[in-house]
Amino acid sequence: MDAVAIAFGLVFEPYVLTVILLSAIYGLFVGAIPGLTATMATALLVPVTFFMPPVPAVAAIVTATAMAIFSGDIPSALLRMPGTPASAAYADEAYRLTRNGQPELALGAGLVFSVLGGLFGGVVLIFAAPSLAEIALRFSSFEYFWLVMLGFTCAIFIAGRDPLKGCVSLLIGLLISCVGLDNPAGAPRYTFGNAELTGGISLIPLMIGMFAVSEVLRFAVTVNKPVMAIERPFGNVFSGMWALIRKYPMQLLRGSALGTAVGALPGAGADIAAWMSYAISKRFSKEPQKFGTGHVEGIVESGAANNSALGGAWIPALVFGIPGDSITAIAIGVLYLKGMNPGPTLFVHNPQNIYAVFIVFILAQLLMLPLGWMAIKAAKQVLRIPAGLLMPLILLFCVVGSFAINNTLFGVIVMGLAGVLAFFMERWGFPVAPTILGVVLGKMLEEQFFSSLIKADGNLFVFFERPIAGTLGVLTLLIWAWPLLRHGAGRLSRRGGPA
Helix, strand or coil: CHHHHHHHHHHCCHHHHHHHHHHHHHHHHHHCCCCCCHHHHHHHHHHHHCCCCHHHHHHHHHHHHHHHHHHCHHHHHHHCCCCCHHHHHHHHHHHHHHHCCCHHHHHHHHHHHHHHHHHHHHHHHHHHHHHHHHHHHCCCHHHHHHHHHHHHHHHHHCCCCCHHHHHHHHHHHHHHHCCECCCCCCCCECCCCCCHHHHCCCHHHHHHHHHHHHHHHHHHHCCCCCCCCCCCCCCCCCCCHHHHHHHCHHHHHHHHHHHHHHHCCCCCCHHHHHHHHHHHHHHCCCCHHHCCCCCHHHHHHHHHHHHHHHHHHHHHHHHHCCCCCHHHHHHHHHHHHCCCCCCCCHHHHCHHHHHHHHHHHHHHHHHHHHHHHHHHHHHHHHHHCCHHHHHHHHHHHHHHHHHHHHCCCHHHHHHHHHHHHHHHHHHCCCCCHHHHHHHHHHHHHHHHHHHHHHHHCCCHHHHHCCHHHHHHHHHHHHHHHHHHHHHHHHHHHHHHCCC
16 A cells, blocks of 8 residues: 555656646647557657656656547548547548537547546556456467457458458458568568568558548549538537447447457557457447448447557556557567566566556546547637638648658658549448458468468467467357358248248
8 A cells, every 4th residue: 555655646746747748738639640640659759758757757658648549539530530540440430420410429429438448448457467468478379360360350340231342342451461571471572673662551651541532532523512611519529428328338348348358469459459349339239230321339339449458558568578569569668768677576666656657547548538628629620621721731731641651752652542542442332441451450460370370380270279269260250150150040941931
């Protein structure tokens, strides 16, 4: 208890609280700009933390990350431009809600359920860090392979009424992920002698192009231009949120639990958690036909998942020094720099510092409510700008964001080509989201599959021998086989019925 009291004293002092507040504002700003991800926000903070004591240094990273993950929802809902990859999972849903005249519902659900999911992840981090980290460490390449295959199943669930087009879209994403040298053989693939392509296709310019540039192109070719300005006053984003909590308690709990579990797996993170949660929400919804038309249920579950994944990602980082995602990989470097070497001894030698990190997690989520509300109130002014002026500004931000990834024109070219591709895909009825999912998971699939094959000496049955891998494998195959089994059962029942 003495360590807990010391931890409260470390956090609730003017200097640390000022750092948390400034980091929160910074994270909200960076996350709301498409192309500037939460990972980039964390990386840009590292030089600033050199001059801070341990607790404020870690507090800055924790706070900025949580805010950036949420604020990526703001351009998703208002402009169909995901601020972060995690927001891309439900960008279409949030944008359709806005176009349907319910921007308050989309943004309010994103804010409130991100906070609730983040609090869930923080509580799990506090009480279950050692045991959950132990489970996460049992994941080998076999388990990751099946986890990725389960993630690909999401493409079918988010494809809408035409699963075949969803599969085609997923295959396009997998093809894009094959470009470059980053493969088990280290051989150049689909580079066509271009040095820029050897590094592969970067996700951020691709995502900006497929979501934002395609929207600009659609506006440019539309005869009757849509009016993007909001004529009526922007309502209260918290209105109706208690009713949503009462209506979707299972979705909130399921998204928070899945996000925490996926976040605790090294290398997974909020992106995969959000995609999986959205797909599961649609699969088990009582109103699956409403998904894709502006239905808040998917935002409830995915929004809870992407922020709860942050707490989960810190579990293996703190207990074993293994990063749960790219953000905690950066944070581990800061921990070592400040003498807070991750591992079990950290809980023994510096318990007050660990408890201070836990307190910051909870405080950052609570601070998100008022600051997130202020960010939404500021961002809503964007829709009051005439569309003829807004679209060129959006395109300008797209170009800047894509160029900033590697400081080369190649990112801008990728963005432009991706925008044209997405424009024609959507015109012909192919969903864009499975393509992004294929790019996100493609490299991981190939790496884990070949690593597993080498370990198994080519024996495919080894993929089912480990308990967790076997369970995930059987579950994935059952999900794939379920439509065929249901179709076969239907035919048998019709044959056995009355003539």
